[in-house]
Amino acid sequence: MIFQSSPKTKNALALDLTIAMIPVTIWAIYLFGARAAVLMLIAGGCAFALDFLIQKLILWRRWGESASPFSFLAGVLTMLWFPVTVPLYFPMIAGGIVAVARSLYIWFGHRIFCPSALSAVIMGLVYPFEMTRFTKPFAYFDALQWEIDPALVSAYQVKTPFDVLIKGTMYEDGALPQLYGFASGAMGAVAILCLLLGGAWLLYRKLISWYTCGGFVVTLLVLAMAFAPEEVEMTAYGYLYLLCGGIALGAVFPLNDPSSTPRTKGGKLMFGMLAAAFTFLFRKYLGVDGVLYAVLCCNLLTPLLEGLTQQKDYYRLRRKDIVFAPEPPLPSPAEEQAEEPAEEPETQTDVLPETEEVTVMDMNDEEATDEQE
Numbered sequence: 175m176i177f178q179s180s181p182k183t184k185n186a187l188a189l190d191l192t193i194a195m196i197p198v199t200i201w202a203i204y205l206f207g208a209r210a211a212v213l214m215l216i217a218g219g220c221a222f223a224l225d226f227l228i229q230k231l232i233l234w235r236r237w238g239e240s241a242s243p244f245s246f247l248a249g250v251l252t253m254l255w256f257p258v259t260v261p262l263y264f265p266m267i268a269g270g271i272v273a274v275a276r277s278l279y280i281w282f283g284h285r286i287f288c289p290s291a292l293s294a295v296i297m298g299l300v301y302p303f304e305m306t307r308f309t310k311p312f313a314y315f316d317a318l319q320w321e322i323d324p325a326l327v328s329a330y331q332v333k334t335p336f337d338v339l340i341k342g343t344m345y346e347d348g349a350l351p352q353l354y355g356f357a358s359g360a361m362g363a364v365a366i367l368c369l370l371l372g373g374a375w376l377l378y379r380k381l382i383s384w385y386t387c388g389g390f391v392v393t394l395l396v397l398a399m400a401f402a403p404e405e406v407e408m409t410a411y412g413y414l415y416l417l418c419g420g421i422a423l424g425a426v427f428p429l430n431d432p433s434s435t436p437r438t439k440g441g442k443l444m445f446g447m448l449a450a451a452f453t454f455l456f457r458k459y460l461g462v463d464g465v466l467y468a469v470l471c472c473n474l475l476t477p478l479l480e481g482l483t484q485q486k487d488y489y490r491l492r493r494k495d496i497v498f499a500p501e502p503p504l505p506s507p508a509e510e511q512a513e514e515p516a517e518e519p520e521t522q523t524d525v526l527p528e529t530e531e532v533t534v535m536d537m538n539d540e541e542a543t544d545e546q547e
Contacts, residue, residue, distance in 0.1 A: 188243040194372035201368045202361040206258040207314035214250045220269030221249030248272045254362025255294040259307045261321040268293045285433040287473045291466045334359045335418040342403040352417040363420045373426040382430035389446030397454045424465035434473045440483030
């Protein structure tokens with residue numbers, strides 16, 4: 175999973191992405207226990223192994239091109255959308271989907287879908303019950319247990335801030351538990367402050383764009399405040415709307431995947447705004463946290479958005495971008511005389527005397543005369 179196009183090496187990009195993911199992964203392990211780490215490692219390892227086999231055995235890539243650290247990071251990122259209560263075979267399936275999605279390309283060199291988003295959406299559609307069993311923080315489970323007892327999960331299962339807000343009511347604990355990461359939800363979606371730290375690092379390294387993040391967050395905030403329920407305060411509802419669910423996680427990672435998003439500035443802005451509109455519609459009319467669904471819908475529009483904005487971005491010339499070549503100084507009269515080529519003296523050539531042209535017919539006539547004599 176490579177972010178914005180850059181002259182940096184792949185190892186440097188992987189290192190930057192790893193640094194951005196460290197705060198949220200550490201907080202997820204602290205909040206949900208060692209089982210969170212086991213799930214991430216299984217997903218990352220399966221994604222890396224299957225992606226290596228696909229690149230080597232099917233696409234016939236070289237050894238250096240077959241092993242990619244981004245497949246492992248994409249697998250770990252996928253598990254941040256999961257609850258900690260899922261069975262251990264879930265990350266195996268999710269990692270396999272990530273590996274396959276990384277090999278699905280569309281025209282202009284774009285992937286059809288963001289691999290981590292596609293994997294999480296498929297798992298949510300196939301296993302809706304298991305993917306929505308969110309437990310309260312610090313309810314640790316056995317890290318190596320293949321499948322957790324459903325009765326034990328039900329004992330620690332609680333409603334998430336999104337479940338409360340989607341019904342038109344305010345989350346009673348307020349915004350601070352969500353901001354600091356002490357609310358319930360997916361392993362990576364609850365750590366808002368950690369996600370902001372990772373996003374700040376990626377912005378500092380110029381690996382994600384303000385256009386995408388700003389267009390997504392501002393548009394979603396405006397829509398939430400404009401259509402807020404009458405019985406709640408509009409501004410507070412808008413801010414809580416951004417903190418609940420996977421808004422922060424989606425704004426930092428899947429929305430900025432360059433392999434499935436536009437490369438132009440205008441395309442990034444339109445991508446973020448459309449993703450916000452789709453997210454709001456999914457939440458309002460379907461009652462699901464539609465961040466990943468919105469990302470996949472906008473991935474299909476990536477070639478169109480890039481084509482609409484490419485000419486404007488690539489062919490716009492500003493005066494400060496134009497480099498004028500300096501005019502050469504005029505030569506002085508002495509330099510002009512020095513540069514004038516000297517006249518070549520006339521040379522006499524030997525003129526050959528005119529000779530009588532002898533033809534083949536003349537030679538034949540002379541031979542015939544000699545024979546007669």
